[in-house]
Amino acid sequence: MKVLLVDDHAVVRMGLKMLLNSQDNMEVVGEASEGNEGIEKAQATSPDVILMDLSMPYGKDGLSATSELKKLLPDTAILVLTMHDDEEYLFRAIQTGASGCVLKSAPHNELINAIESVNTGNAYLHPSATKKLMEEYLGNLKHNGSDLFELLSEREKEILTLVAKGYANKEIAGKLIISVKTVETHKSNLMEKLQMKTRPELVSYALKKGLLGYSI
Template sequence: MLKILLVDDHAVVRMGLSMLLNNHPDMHVVGEASEGNEGIKKALQLKPDVVIMDLSMPHGKDGLSATTELKKQMPDIAILILTMHDDEEYLFRAIQAGASGCILKSAPHEELLAAIESVAKGEAYLHPSATKRLMEEYLGNMKQGNADTYSLLSDREREVLTLIAKGFSNKEIAEKLVISVKTVETHKGNLMEKLQMKTRPELVAYALKKGLLGYGM
């Protein structure tokens, strides 16, 4: 049973989400908050598997600030940003803040449920138009002559990158490659430093662009 915390300044939105998620056999809303500071406090108390975080909350701490702070205190928590802004600026800021995914408030219920399940498993989730925007950004950088750092990665680092982007945990990667978890962590740290990336969604977008997942651009 996935434990979910809702952080949104609109009570009606929280009520609707709560009804939807509690009707799912494998999900349960364990708490609600109306702004970021309250969300952080409840996350620390309730230790949910997934936090659904509204991006824009005018009263108190906003979603981006709360995400940044919460990831510092709970690095392994999955945070799914809920937003009405289909804008690359908000998308990149959410990823940089440490969000596991981003979904539009206008998305169908089925997409929201799928997004929650994805981030709960450690995978990244970006709504389709967001993925397209990330791809365009990377391709734009390439056309401007920015160096492609993929050539700097070792064969093992490329293997680790692909498995991370596919959603495998460090332990699962270690088992697949027959190496220790500590070695996986070392490879992960090295490749993220070479690629100058800090979050899993950034790695997924990069892997998509490189065609490492089998359906990239």
């Protein structure tokens, strides 16, 4: 089984490489420190499984790289590695084509089992992620047919309001004291929840909800 490592921490890659190469059925065929390099290495080595870090501050991030790789190498399984049990990033990773998600703090045997699972075409989610996905699914069932506005988090409602008022992502980031990337993630999530694709749709919706101080 050929495995490619994509993580911005050299020490993490070294530890993973030692662990995986010690397995009889696994071989690390390449390493990359960010998404663009990961895409290049994947095309050059055609791995069976890619271990993809989500949070890489330089170059292309894990979500963007996963989305592009699934178009270029649809048969390659991508297992997301993450430090944080963040449901928004988890949902986005699955939506972009990842076969599973495992925490970096997971025991070695769990990581090995996860790699073997996605390599055979199955999905793998760590226990807390499975619970979150079930809660999200049940929540959607509960709200099915009701106002989608209730599916938005408080932060997403804040960003919806500011987007509708004409603020750019950078301006929103400054107002809420968060990163531009975080703004983009929340904006993408809220548009998906509201089933909208354009800014005018968001503005019209915000007006109807009275988020701009008046409604229509």
